[in-house]
Amino acid sequence: MTSLLSVDPAAVFDSGRLIAMPTETVYGLAAPINRPDLVARIFELKGRPASNPLIVHVGSTEQARGCVREWPALAQHLAERFWPGPLTLVLPKANHISDVITAGQGTVALRMPDHPVALAILRVSPAPLVAPSANLFTRLSPTRAEDVSAVFDSADVEVVDGGPCRVGIESTIIGLDPATKTLRWLRPGLISQADIRAEMPADWRLELPPAGQEAAPDAPGQMREHYRPIKSLTVVVSERPASAIFASATGEEASWVVLPLPEDAAAAARQLYQALRQADQADGERIGLRLPPGCRDDPAWEGVLNRLAKAATDWRDECDPVS
Structure with missing residues (x-):
């Protein structure tokens, strides 16, 4: 891992490596938009399909502009x-x-991240950066530098440690159609419809x-299965x-990893991926x-x-019974 003061984005990109940079949402796997070889490397390392656009x-x-x-x-x-x-405009x-x-x-899709390290990297980068989440495709997004280092080799990715992400889930995405004066709601995040x-x-x-349908796949995060832990996850909406809930489901509490999550939405978002990773x-x-x-x-x-x-x-x- 590298601190901001010792990383030279241009030198990292010239070496053929990507940068895992912290943002307020999740860590992103970054490459300049004018380096098609490095952009292609993102898809390769993540196992991301070419049909999934980048921010x-x-x-x-x-x-x-x-x-x-x-x-x-x-x-x-x-x-x-x-x-x-945490707002992306399409x-x-x-x-x-x-x-x-x-x-x-x-x-x-365009976004300006709210993280001092990300902004510092962007301001010295040779071009704007594509930066999808620094994970394997469909798996949990990383909210700490060590999450990235556990997945990608340092020979491929320079991980810049900016601490834990304070928002914890990916940005809200909206599309703007100037011709029809329509905003399209593509992905929810911390910024709400209201x-x-x-x-x-x-x-x-x-x-x-x-209702019941996904947004059209013209923005990231539209896959039906996404953000998944390795183990199966059962979610129950309940006052209990x-x-x-899970001890009575099978009589074998030890077969479940019961995930603690705050009842405050912002705190739950901030802790979600890390809690799933620990589980x-x-x-x-x-x-x-x-x-x-x-x-x-x-x-x-x-x-x-x-998510x-x-x-x-x-x-x-x-x-509904849990089994």
Whole structure:
């Protein structure tokens, strides 16, 4: 691992290696957008399909404007309101943005991370950086430097330790269509629908995916199975304590790793991936997680529920038996 003061991004990239950089959401596996060889290396190391687009990380709104064909007033307003921060904007891409980055689509996803180390790297980087989560595809996202080092070899990836990530889940993603004045809700995160609606002009509308359907795969994080631990994960929404739920399920409490998660949504998001990672390493065959009954009606839980819906192999309500 490397501290910020001793890493030279240009030198790392010139050596053919990637940088695992900390952000406020998760650690990202970074490469300059103008280095197709390194961008391809991200897909190779992660086992990521070419159909899954990447988010371009920028150090300024000026850099963001240089990546798009059109930058509407609402994009500027949202950037001023939420950047640096966990919001990704999807806009019509500029011609020089590679189709490899956008998975052949005509849009590009952009974000300015809210982490001093990430911003320092971006400001000395030769170009904006693509930086998907520094994990193997569909597995748990890393929120600590050691999580990355456990997966990738130092010969391939320079890990910059910026401490634990304070948000803990990936950014909210929205698409902007200037022609129709439509915002598309693509992936929930810490920033909620209510946060976005509060900033929208009256002549724009927010389009949500139909109930029970995924958003179209024109942004990262749209796979049905994602963010998964190695062990099977059962989620139960219940007023009862988790120990009672999973002990009574089989009569063998030791077969479950009961996952403690705070009842505050922001704290739960911050701890989620690390708690699942620790559960994977603990004794026990399966992971059991209990959620408070009011979580589905609380907008603050939307991002956590989205990640758990993709991570879980089984999801039950209080009335459903757990076996």
